[in-house]
Amino acid sequence: MMKIDRDxxxxxxxxxxxxxxxxxxxxxxxxxxxxxxxxxxxxxxIAPPHWVVMSTHGDEIAGHGRYVHNEGSKDEWSLTWTTxxxxxxxx
Numbered sequence: 858m859m860k861i862d863r864d865x866x867x868x869x870x871x872x873x874x875x876x877x878x879x880x881x882x883x884x885x886x887x888x889x890x891x892x893x894x895x896x897x898x899x900x901x902x903i904a905p906p907h908w909v910v911m912s913t914h915g916d917e918i919a920g921h922g923r924y925v926h927n928e929g930s931k932d933e934w935s936l937t938w939t940t941x942x943x944x945x946x947x948x
Contacts, residue, residue, distance in 0.1 A: 871941045876900055876934035885941055901932040909936065 872891055874882045876898075884894070888910050895906035903909065909924050920940035927933050 869941050870938045872936060872938035874934065874936050877931060900934050902926055
C-alpha cells in the first residue's frame with residue numbers, strides 16, 4: 858500500500874465525479890473523505906479507492922489530477938480534482 862505523506866492528508870480538494878446515468882457529484886473534502894465517497898458509490902470496475910486517488914495524485918500538474926475509467930464505454934466514469942487549500946493548523 859502506498860504511503861500518503863502528512864501534507865497530503867490535511868489538504869482539501871475540490872473534486873467532481875461524473876458517471877453515465879448519474880448526477881455529477883461536486884464536493885470539497887480531504888483525500889480520505891474522497892476515498893470514502895468512491896467506496897460508497899460502487900462505480901463500475903473501480904480499482905481500490907486509495908489506488909484511484911493516489912495514482913492521480915502524482916501524475917498530473919502538482920495539486921491537480923484526473924482519472925477516467927473505460928473512456929468511451931457505457932461504464933465510463935471520471936474523477937477530477939484540484940487542491941483548494943490546506944486545513945488550518947491546530948493552535
